[in-house]
Amino acid sequence: MNTQYGPGPHEGSNDESETEYVQILDADGNVRPGAEVPELDDEELLAMYEAIVLARRFDQRAISLQRQGRIATYAPMTGQEGAQVATSFALSGEDWLFPTYREHAAKYVHGVSLSSLLQPLYGHRDGYAIPDGVNVMPEYIPIATQVPQAMGKAWGDLLTGRTDRAVLCHLGDGATSEGDFHEGLNFAGVFDVPAVFVCNNNQYAISTPSDRQTASETIAVKATAYGVEGVRVDGLDPLAVYEVTRRALTRAKNPIDDERRPTLIEAVQYRYGAHTTSDDPSVYRDEEEAELWRERDPVDRMATFLESRGILTEERAAAIEDRVEAQIQEAIDSAEADETEPDAIFEHVYEEPSERLDQQRAELDRLREKYGDDPFSEVLQ
Amino acid sequence: MNTQYGPGPHEGSNDESETEYVQILDADGNVRPGAEVPELDDEELLAMYEAIVLARRFDQRAISLQRQGRIATYAPMTGQEGAQVATSFALSGEDWLFPTYREHAAKYVHGVSLSSLLQPLYGHRDGYAIPDGVNVMPEYIPIATQVPQAMGKAWGDLLTGRTDRAVLCHLGDGATSEGDFHEGLNFAGVFDVPAVFVCNNNQYAISTPSDRQTASETIAVKATAYGVEGVRVDGLDPLAVYEVTRRALTRAKNPIDDERRPTLIEAVQYRYGAHTTSDDPSVYRDEEEAELWRERDPVDRMATFLESRGILTEERAAAIEDRVEAQIQEAIDSAEADETEPDAIFEHVYEEPSERLDQQRAELDRLREKYGDDPFSEVLQ
Amino acid sequence: MSATDDGTRGPPTDAAVSDEAVTDSDGAEELTLVEAVCDGLHTEMARDDSVMVLGEDVGKNGGVFRATEALYEEYGADRVVDTPLAESGIVGASIGLSLAGMRPVAEMQFMGFSYPAFDQLVSHAARLRARSRGQYSVPMVVRMPYGGGIKAPEHHSESKEAFFAHEPGLKVVTPSTPRDAKGLIAASVRDPDPVVVLEPKLIYRAFREPVPEESYEIPLGTAAVRREGEDVSVFTWGAMTQPSLIAAEELAAEGIDVEVVDLRSLSPLDTETIADSFKKTGRAAVVHEAPRTAGLGAEIAATIQEEALVYQEAPVKRITGYDAPMPLHAVENYYLPQAVRIRDGIRETVEF
Amino acid sequence: MSATDDGTRGPPTDAAVSDEAVTDSDGAEELTLVEAVCDGLHTEMARDDSVMVLGEDVGKNGGVFRATEALYEEYGADRVVDTPLAESGIVGASIGLSLAGMRPVAEMQFMGFSYPAFDQLVSHAARLRARSRGQYSVPMVVRMPYGGGIKAPEHHSESKEAFFAHEPGLKVVTPSTPRDAKGLIAASVRDPDPVVVLEPKLIYRAFREPVPEESYEIPLGTAAVRREGEDVSVFTWGAMTQPSLIAAEELAAEGIDVEVVDLRSLSPLDTETIADSFKKTGRAAVVHEAPRTAGLGAEIAATIQEEALVYQEAPVKRITGYDAPMPLHAVENYYLPQAVRIRDGIRETVEF
């Protein structure tokens, strides 16, 4: 393990904990002295970069779709794409992903199509449908509820002997305050399950800064309370995040000796923009603070790193931009073409609908037949 | 602060944590080399001892009342009386106590009468009534729910400028797994409230041993996750428990410089007997294990300590036994003399009863008038 | 308890209103419902030092719906508190604050996020008075925006008022107008027992009405007759009041005279007003957003047949959300009772 | 769905039974209700490797009520698991286990301690199928002893079945006999959706009846007519079945012929059996332990008047717990519906 551990805290944060802090790229995208770059070939590094660029463009388009009133409230990820893409890059196809409402890029890299990402924003009933063979859960909106579930999924895989796989569970810094975070992590420690919990500490839970969220010195240190591994990583350094996640996944699947399987990763990062498109961050934080973080931007750092190695050329960069734009446009077109039948309301409540539900479905059918669909599109208010 | 910190782990436990472990008396009741005895005069020490003896006798009587079918299920405290009495001795009358179903002695020392302790066991409606001026909450049965409430009470006292007081909140080792423990402690750290949380780690949550409850090395170390003080103490050493609690309460009321107010105390102890009178511990644990702990008995250790100082004489010991027996008998007589009116069901649901509740009360009154009380005493089943 | 026809004829139908408060000739400001909630909190905090507000993002941010706007600036960080993200902690701490003599007003950001606090609410807030035989009480308020129609995923659109109404010791209210919002907030804050205030976020900004500047209470436990009628009674609350009134007007044209009763208080129910209205009309519908089965519509139907069976000429029609989770927003208007469904249901009742 | 009168005439009245199982001539063992629960778990675990049991003290200790006795010894620590003390963790983990292909049977030690898990149950277990459009499902069982009468403090005596029955996506069942207990456990374990099994602990050991050794299912959603009658229908479940049957026998002497329907399935309700019985009698009472307001009695009354108003000759009488927390045990028998109250209520219905 020759990866260089950052000698001290991230310049943008201010803690005094003893937890290790992992960085591979410096703020400008140069490999830190003594740090070892993960074993990824040029193709892979380029693919990671492309996904990060795609994530950023997707975010911009989604925000603008929302402003145009075409989609509902959207939770942006700009500033956090590096960590999202890198964590998913560390996964194998067999691994499972438990995302929140913000991990669009993490889902995409693990197999969810871009148009699928947009579906719920258009409100289509199939919005959360997950295709066969894609090991991703529908986004978790109630904060931290995914933590015990991810633990249970990992436990079940262990019990059924599927030792080739692990579960990766995302959560925010705010999520660490919920009881479910505690219960899930504690279960993970006790049952020693193959799960990796990635806390995307983007410094805020909506308007509440991390230091009002908890008095603990770091989030990673909370791992001690559960007897699991804790590690902090520069969340704007995709290579460091990749490496830390890869190691945690390896340990989850093949613990050495008395090592414990589960890990809590604190990926220190920043939400550049608003919590969601309904949020106005200027009410509760300074633009100057954001600027400090933007100087360590994951897109820029990866670009510098790849350029310095001759992997990213101007030509390739242009091709990436083109591909990405086309992909996003296609996804939007496809999502906008979708339609939802009101009948969908009654589907999949149970495997077999109850009699009552069938009656209710008939009730709605009768009303639509009698009055048509227009009266149902009246804006309620 | 010259109290001696135990050089290593409790002989009866086996952890390797770095948290301090406080002991003043050795297993035989002698003051440990270099340890300093708390500043309590002879009267106070004797009173503490008498309360511990009373607790043990009370426990024995309650268990036998239950066996005779005179009271309902009872949660014994033998082995834990030392910690209960010592923590309450450290309280001032203004301080508040949040007990569980097991802290009979802690409640008694803080002002709840013995007959009051028995009331709920006889099922009297007034069972949980707390007299004016006694700062004790009704026992908390849903595990860990008292933790955020105790935090809130301490917060409210701080907000209203009642800085002369602190809140002491008991909980079990099992309780540390609940979300409410986490949320309460985290709030306590963030709002820096004058609260002391005493985890009576009696090694079991019913049948589940502490090491299946959590993979963390100690319970005290969980304090780190909340940025509050954590300390471990020999819970069978009343002097050590007293001292640790006193210090925590002092810090809660008057933190020095940047010290934080809240403390999590892990009082390492053992439940000698059953979880409750419905429980049979032989199903899940070895008698031998219990024997190891009984060798460090708090009653014996206090007796030895007091005898060695000439504070406890044979005569005084006999007088204590007599007083204690008489007190307990009186409490039983008084609790058994109590009666409950069924009407009590409808009282205190709201400050003003709702109309519906009044109608329901009238409904029951009418039935009792019509049929008498006999048909209501039929055993349901 | 008896009905108060307070003259508020319910919300007008123009959906979009300006974001600026308007002061009318009498000095009463024209406020939206959410502004009136906020105004109610301001008034109560000014009146009583022990009133405090706590929750997620209620401080500097003024609440994700702006329901606590400017409270932080006015009353400071001690009385308007951003808490960690933990609902059980918020309600548990509020119980403790109550015990210390404070009057906490806790916000759950959405009803769908109140369930982690369910245990603290039903096992403790509701029962500490009874458990302690009146020694301790929990005069707290839990505010939560509820209901659908805002184009948000399922958890943001919950309407499970029945969960809270089934727990003895809790009170549950929901305003349908700005004026009621302020008055119910005031009454809830002053009430000696825990009150759950459900705020219909769909109509947070739907319309304005004059709201008195001074403080006043809408007594808990009282329904409001929003429209008098002779033929059939509609019992509803919150955001369903308006489509019910629209349906009533449309039916008036057909010669069906509908009485619309806005219950306002879901626990305790104003049984007297319900029974009186029903005895007059002999027919009724209940309109709510919640799933039908075991919703409050059942309680109202049961109450009616207990109190007034001999007057009953038709089954009490339940016009409600379906027994399914709230769908994604493309079809949520099919899930929620719309005027068209209400109209049809009422006609069915009348034609029975 | 239709009623199964399975010949079980409900519990005999002798309260105390020996603790030893008796094998009858047909090879069916005489079991108590809790033994039958345990037997059901044994049979299901033997049948299907993916069935596992988890909860507090369900392992070595065999459950605080012995409902999981000997499972640990038989199936080992991987399939019979003592968890940390955390209900939300237990239900959340069980959801995850389900996603991994297991069939977890989670125990909540008492219904009153299930509320910390309320969010996981209603927000996720109930809805993951719908949210994922059928891609994921949660075939788990949550067992919980419920109800009063055991001389334990309030939290141990909860009967809040309405909380669960109001959530679409959950099923809720409760047995009143040993035979049903085993059959409902089997059907619940095999069901593709989450089922809450409420076990009436008051009658855990109240009586024995022959329970077939082999495995069988009592289909979810079906009520059982425990006593046929012509004059009035009593709808009840769980531990209230027996006092209802006692009251029925007593009233028979007065010439009142009572039909007693044990609903068994509280969600979905067997509406057909309810309506059929009511159409025959025209009069009904609902007997439950839960507080009256917004209890399931309301749903049944509402359903009856929807389905059969023209047959209705008297209000549906709700004979229930009061709208107050369960009192301490000295007076709990005044809180719970006793035969005397049931008798009186039925008479009132008949005399209406």
Ligand SMILES: Cc1ncc(C[n+]2csc(CCOP(=O)(O)OP(=O)(O)O)c2C)c(N)n1
């Ligand atoms: C249980 C619950 N409570 C409240 C909310 C409302 N809410 C949505 S996002 C959010 C902040 C989450 O912060 P964090 O965990 O840091 O994640 P981030 O949004 O920063 O990625 C809140 C309070 C929720 N979704 N669930």
Ligand SMILES: Cc1ncc(C[n+]2csc(CCOP(=O)(O)OP(=O)(O)O)c2C)c(N)n1
């Ligand atoms: C929320 C909740 N879940 C389950 C129970 C049932 N129960 C009562 S005591 C107990 C064990 C508690 O263990 P611990 O916290 O160590 O305290 P101890 O009894 O050992 O003093 C359990 C599971 C409960 N009372 N509350």
Ligand SMILES: [Mg+2]
């Ligand atoms: Mg965050």
Ligand SMILES: [Mg+2]
């Ligand atoms: Mg314990």
